[in-house]
Amino acid sequence: MTQARFTLMEECLRHVGIDFRFPAIQPVTDLRNVDLLGWLDPRQAVESGYLQDGRSPDEMTGVPPYPITDEASYVLYGKIRRYHGRTVPPEGCMAKADALLNRGARGVSPADAGKRFDDKEVPRLVDAAADLALKDPRIAEAERKWSDCMRSEGFDYRSTVHAIGDRRWAATVNDDSIGHTPKPRGTKAEIDTAVADARCRAETGYSDIRREVFAEAENRIIGRNRARLDVIRSLNQARLANSAKVLAGTLTLSW
Numbered sequence: 001m002t003q004a005r006f007t008l009m010e011e012c013l014r015h016v017g018i019d020f021r022f023p024a025i026q027p028v029t030d031l032r033n034v035d036l037l038g039w040l041d042p043r044q045a046v047e048s049g050y051l052q053d054g055r056s057p058d059e060m061t062g063v064p065p066y067p068i069t070d071e072a073s074y075v076l077y078g079k080i081r082r083y084h085g086r087t088v089p090p091e092g093c094m095a096k097a098d099a100l101l102n103r104g105a106r107g108v109s110p111a112d113a114g115k116r117f118d119d120k121e122v123p124r125l126v127d128a129a130a131d132l133a134l135k136d137p138r139i140a141e142a143e144r145k146w147s148d149c150m151r152s153e154g155f156d157y158r159s160t161v162h163a164i165g166d167r168r169w170a171a172t173v174n175d176d177s178i179g180h181t182p183k184p185r186g187t188k189a190e191i192d193t194a195v196a197d198a199r200c201r202a203e204t205g206y207s208d209i210r211r212e213v214f215a216e217a218e219n220r221i222i223g224r225n226r227a228r229l230d231v232i233r234s235l236n237q238a239r240l241a242n243s244a245k246v247l248a249g250t251l252t253l254s255w
């Protein structure tokens with residue numbers, strides 16, 4: 001759907017006189033649920049410690065980073081009404097593209113169908129579920145059992161976060177300073193810690209507990225937002241069908 005959205009936004013930008021090209025969408029390879037489960041791949045631990053491939057933003061969304069001019073941004077988001085004498089669509093090119101992709105969504109109000117699609121709405125609900133889950137005492141108990149297991153292995157960490165975030169290998173804000181030498185990764189110390197970490201997560205059932213708690217929290221968030229999620233589902237179904245038409249060249253913007 002993102003590629004079709006980019007195609008329509010490029011068309012809209014050209015209509016007002018801006019030749020801007022979005023990057024090609026890449027396959028999404030990042031397994032985001034791994035973080036929610038608190039699962040650590042034992043094979044990864046042996047090979048590279050906590051260092052994971054495919055955790056850059058483009059691997060998580062499929063959209064590589066790209067620069068954008070101020071003029072293109074103003075037109076995309078409708079921050080200006082005219083550009084070089086040409087009328088900018090109300091709410092910008094992004095909203096115009098989304099209105100076309102949203103067309104035909106069942107049970108969706110005209111107001112919802114005609115506005116810019118909020119890509120971050122579902123992720124915000126995921127975050128809300130995560131916040132709810134992390135307050136569950138079962139998570140704290142799972143961390144305590146994991147910590148006891150690690151201590152028996154000769155490692156003193158209060159939680160899995162502290163192990164992953166050990167300053168011997170984890171990047172900090174100061175590491176971004178100019179001229180700073182990156183910390184060595186995949187060292188024996190990191191690998192030994194990660195191997196013990198993965199083993200303790202398995203032995204204590206750490207990930208199983210997180211899966212149970214997070215699933216319950218997500219179901220609670222779903223229950224609270226069922227009507228809105230039904231709207232999002234309908235929009236996504238329409239956007240998927242319309243995206244195929246856009247990419248096939250059978251659905252285009254009208255002016």
